[in-house]
Amino acid sequence: MTPLATPAHTGPLPRWWSGPAYGLLGLPLAFVALPLYVVLPHHYASTLGLPLASVGALLMLVRLLDAAAEPLLGRWSDHLYQGPLRGVLWVAGGSALVQLLGLAGLFFPAVQGPQALAAWMVAGLLLTCLAHSQLVIAHQAWGVRLGGDAVQRGHVVAWREGPGLIGVVTASALSVAWGAEPMLWVFALALWMGWLALWWAPRPVAALAQGVPARLPWSAIWQPLRQMAFRRLLAVFVCNGIASAIPAALMLFFAQDRLQATQEQIALFLVLYFVTGALSMPGWLRAVRRWGLERAWLGGMVLAIACFGWTAFLDSGQIAAFALICALSGIALGADLALPGALLARLVERQGAQGRSEGAYLGWWNLATKLNLALAAGAALPLLQWGGYSPGTLDAQGLQRLAWAYALLPCALKLLAAALLYRLLIHPFPLLPDPGVSP
Numbered sequence: 001m002t003p004l005a006t007p008a009h010t011g012p013l014p015r016w017w018s019g020p021a022y023g024l025l026g027l028p029l030a031f032v033a034l035p036l037y038v039v040l041p042h043h044y045a046s047t048l049g050l051p052l053a054s055v056g057a058l059l060m061l062v063r064l065l066d067a068a069a070e071p072l073l074g075r076w077s078d079h080l081y082q083g084p085l086r087g088v089l090w091v092a093g094g095s096a097l098v099q100l101l102g103l104a105g106l107f108f109p110a111v112q113g114p115q116a117l118a119a120w121m122v123a124g125l126l127l128t129c130l131a132h133s134q135l136v137i138a139h140q141a142w143g144v145r146l147g148g149d150a151v152q153r154g155h156v157v158a159w160r161e162g163p164g165l166i167g168v169v170t171a172s173a174l175s176v177a178w179g180a181e182p183m184l185w186v187f188a189l190a191l192w193m194g195w196l197a198l199w200w201a202p203r204p205v206a207a208l209a210q211g212v213p214a215r216l217p218w219s220a221i222w223q224p225l226r227q228m229a230f231r232r233l234l235a236v237f238v239c240n241g242i243a244s245a246i247p248a249a250l251m252l253f254f255a256q257d258r259l260q261a262t263q264e265q266i267a268l269f270l271v272l273y274f275v276t277g278a279l280s281m282p283g284w285l286r287a288v289r290r291w292g293l294e295r296a297w298l299g300g301m302v303l304a305i306a307c308f309g310w311t312a313f314l315d316s317g318q319i320a321a322f323a324l325i326c327a328l329s330g331i332a333l334g335a336d337l338a339l340p341g342a343l344l345a346r347l348v349e350r351q352g353a354q355g356r357s358e359g360a361y362l363g364w365w366n367l368a369t370k371l372n373l374a375l376a377a378g379a380a381l382p383l384l385q386w387g388g389y390s391p392g393t394l395d396a397q398g399l400q401r402l403a404w405a406y407a408l409l410p411c412a413l414k415l416l417a418a419a420l421l422y423r424l425l426i427h428p429f430p431l432l433p434d435p436g437v438s439p
Contacts, residue, residue, distance in 0.1 A: 022146075022201040023159035025139050025194030028096075030164030031187055032103060032132060034171040034270075035180075036125070037245075037373055040106060041381070042252040046391050048109075048117055056381030058122055059373075066129040067370035070137070073130075074363020075221045077137045081145070081204070081359070088138055089199060095135040096191045102128030103187065107180040133370075137362045144345045144358045145204030156345070158281045161337040165278035169271050224361045229347055232424040236417055237340055238368045240301065243413035244336060245376035247308075247406055250384075253391060254406045258399050260316045269326045276330030277337060284334045293343050294425045300335020301418040305411050307332060312407035343425075380405055 041059060044050045080088045106124040109117060143156045167190065174183035224230045247254075255261045255269060287296040307328035314322055344365055348358045384405055389398035 019155070019159040020163075021197045022143065022156075023161075023163045024197040025135075025163075026160040027163040027167035027170075028187055028190040028194050029132070029136055029139065029167070030161075031167030031171045031190060032099060032128075034168050035103065035107070035183060036128065036132075038248055038251060040121075040125075041249065042391075043107065044117070044121060050114060050117060050121075052385045052390060053382040054114075054118060055121075056379075056385075058118055059125070059381075060375070060379075062122055062125040062129060063370050063373050065126060066133060067367045069130060070133055070367035070370060071221050071360065071363035073134050073137050074141075074359040074361070074366070076134070077141050077359035077362065080138070081141060085203065088142075089195075092135055092138050092198065093195055095131040095138075096195055098131035099128055099135065100184075100188050100191060102131065104184050107184070129370075133366060137359060137366060139198075140341070140362050140366075141359050142198075142201070142204045143341075144348055144362070146202060155285065157341040158285060158338050161341070162278055162281060165274045165337070169274045169278075221360050221363070224364050227351060229351070230361065230364075233340075233343055233347060234364065234368055236421045236424060237365070238372060239413060239420055240336065240340075240417035241369060241372035242375055243410045243417060245372040246380050246410045246413070249373075249376045249380055250402065250406045253384075253389075254311075254402055255322070257389075257391065257393060258316065258403055258406075259314065259319060259322055261319055261322075265319055265323075269323060272323055273326040273330040273333065276327045277333035280331040280334030281338050283331075284338050287335075288339070288342070293339050293346070294421065297335055297339040297343070298418055298421050298426065300332045300339065301414055301421065303335075304329060304332035305414050305418070308407060308414075309411045310407075312403045314403070380409075 041055050045052050045055045077088075080091060102124050106121065106128065109120045109124075111117060111120045139160065143160055146156055170186060170190075171183060174186055251269075252266065255266045261269070284296055284300065287299065290296075291299070307325060311322065311325055314325075344361065348361050384398075384402060388395060389402050393399065
């Protein structure tokens with residue numbers, strides 16, 4: 001990856017440091033996602049004893065509430081960026097502190113009993129997720145405001161998602177193999193370093209569209225949904241995101257009960273998946289130069305289906321085969337991480353919203369992300385329990401249904417996402433601004 005395009009005004013660090021200075025905060029922001037969305041459901045169901053269906057329903061409730069707040073947080077981000085940049089940075093620091101305290105409380109609850117634990121989980125998750133969402137949107141908006149062509153935007157996203165993958169790998173090793181306490185200490189250090197680095201990152205300077213007031217009304221929050229181009233991109237993103245969220249919610253159950261893998265082996269699976277994802281990102285950026293953003297993303301979806309579908313046929317003890325699938329699927333992950341965000345940034349620029357209302361777009365974009373996670377946990381976990389699966393079971397039928405839900409259902413949704421991508425964004429409807437729609 002090459003350094004970010006340098007805007008009109010940057011911090012005093014040399015240009016080669018501009019990319020890491022912006023992207024470093026992506027490490028703790030991605031770090032916290034794995035404990036929240038992968039480890040925590042398993043922890044409350046298997047260790048703390050909450051029923052699987054209850055965990056799924058409560059997770060869906062929290063994620064729906066969190067998702068509903070995303071557009072408001074996006075609009076607030078626009079408001080913050082209209083003032084001094086130090087205001088954005090200090091609000092980001094407060095959100096980081098709330099995140100850290102919330103995550104610590106979730107893994108070390110101060111209450112006992114099913115009802116108290118359920119209430120504690122809901123309150124802690126909601127607080128932590130809202131703080132996380134605010135910081136994610138502010139960080140994404142910073143990157144969108146840096147501008148550039150399609151390849152440069154891909155580099156901006158890659159600098160954010162590359163450290164993010166390192167964060168996920170670190171969280172995988174610490175939370176699965178070493179436990180919650182080391183994970184929290186590393187998260188705190190990474191969050192502090194990422195926030196400090198942001199003070200020296202390239203300044204997000206972007207010119208406002210001529211004739212448009214700097215301060216838009218809060219009703220502008222709905223403007224992205226009025227644009228056909230954004231709705232098309234969002235439809236593909238949602239379908240593809242659900243396909244990715246289901247395996248994330250079920251991975252620990254599949255690895256432990258279907259494959260009979262050890263904790264160390266599970267950590268290795270996660271490391272392989274995310275490391276190959278990080279290593280594949282430069283290759284996907286080269287694919288963008290050759291084929292464009294949309295076709296490169298389509299190639300990633302097809303590769304994911306081809307690599308991951310075989311997982312449904314694995315049985316107990318097939319550790320090496322699953323490790324190979326994780327490594328190959330990780331290559332496809334690089335496309336999902338780098339390309340949709342670059343498509344969104346390009347669309348924001350084309351709609352004339354860069355530098356004044358990109359937060360509204362990011363709010364709806366992150367709402368879709370949270371809905372994906374909510375549907376994955378809220379639908380997949382209860383359906384598995386009703387289908388005869390429970391954590392730790394040895395029932396062959398229950399384990400087979402777990403394998404189908406873990407592998408075949410996501411592949412079917414990924415295939416649908418690929419069809420939507422081709423139909424809506426590649427042919428015959430290219431991703432262009434809507435005629436007659438004012439930005």
